[in-house]
Amino acid sequence: MVQEPLIELEDVAFKYDKEWVVEHVNLAIHKGQFLGLVGPNGSGKSTLIKLMLGLEKPNKGHIRLFGKSVKKFNMWQEIGFVSQKANSFNSGFPATVYEVVRSGLVSRMSIFQLFNQKHKEKVYEALKEVEMEEYAHYSIGELSGGQQQRVFIARALVSDPSLIILDEPTVGVDSEHVTAFYDLLGKLNRERDLTLLMVTHDIGTITSHATHVACMNKSVHFHGSSEDYHDMTDEEMSEMYGHSIHQLSHNHEVTHS
Template sequence: MKNTIIECKDVSFTYDRTEVLEHISLKVEQGEFWALIGPNGSGKSTLIKLILGLIKPSSGSIELFGENISSFRQRERIGYVSQKSNAFNSGFPATVLEVVRSGLTRKTGLFKHFTKREDQQAMEALKIVKMDSYHSRPIGELSGGQQQRVFIARALVGKPDLLIMDEPTVGIDQQNIASFYTMLQTLNRDHGIAILLVTHEIDIVTDLASHVACLNRTIHFHGVQSDYKKMDDLDISNWYGHPVRRVHQSDEEVER
């Protein structure tokens, strides 16, 4: 039996008297790759913040690894790449290695210093994202795509069981997006890391993810990828709020 990694039970969130999320129930299990899709303002980032414990739900409960979020302490089991990661202060004087190593802050423990062991772990994480040769470069000198890989390495360095990413491809050029998603698939398949990915790119991601959740204030669909693919574009357009036409890899191959 698979372990449950995230479980949202009837979660609602109200901000300034506006219901941002209503009755969300979602379960992510070990080794699954979830794509969380929805239009702008649908509450995707809010749901991620709730799952990460950055904000508290107005009602309902969230469990991480079987433990209520309010008492959850094993933070090192979660890797997180935010939408704003690459909007950091590019003048910040830090090397790639220093940034990645900072992902081990909690795991190393209070009053302790990073040693060669942590440097080695950071180098291993950089190897996974193919950025090990950049370890001594200042983070601000890298391209947007390279920076995002470094932030993924920071999220991976603690060997998490769950990787949460909020629109990580913002600011990355189209050419790098494809290799980025391939890398995510490898992480999920070869390293067994559960992934929850928030994205706008419904065409690419739904081909990669094992599960899909469609959110627009409430969950309109959640299930395995094959069931999502069977859904009619009109149904998706209805909850999306505007016409949506999905292009699958197979369609493109047919067109060719």
């Protein structure tokens, strides 16, 4: 692939106080990929996302977004973000689904610019994409966790990004809606050629939906296509990232086979 990666991390390290939470991370995400970034709790996945989004600064290494250093990057409208927090937002907040999705346009709008008819069409387009247009005038707090998360996907989609980063988006979504949520992401990845980076500890489900997988525990231990990941033997796995993940993936296989 000659094309420049959308996100490129080069020997990135980061510490909170004195403890290193991310070390020697090299990772590249190319256009069109659906990369699942998996790892146990406290493995530095969410920190890595914060580093990519410029919310934290790395102590070592380089991060490039769309070929530009994250420090100088200013095309934030190209990157959509769906956080875990979106799930724990103030559910009494008085806003409609329409208003929430529309707020995603802020990154594309200049200062002092007011909302117009064109913005309205964009909002409905994004809502249609996630099959939520009939809920446009519902209060956001009335919806279920799964529906809310679709709305937050629409909020990310509305600014026409080339890349969407999702941080544990299925936390708080009931299990029967999780599959539908993954299907939606797969569809967006294939049909809109949208690049996706999803952080999750749910190692089983992600590997059957994502095109690529990266396993991380402070540093990245495996990065390759989902097929390669599935081809790995149990021994290779436990060697690669230790006991805890092995257990997790093993348990998963037991419950689903």
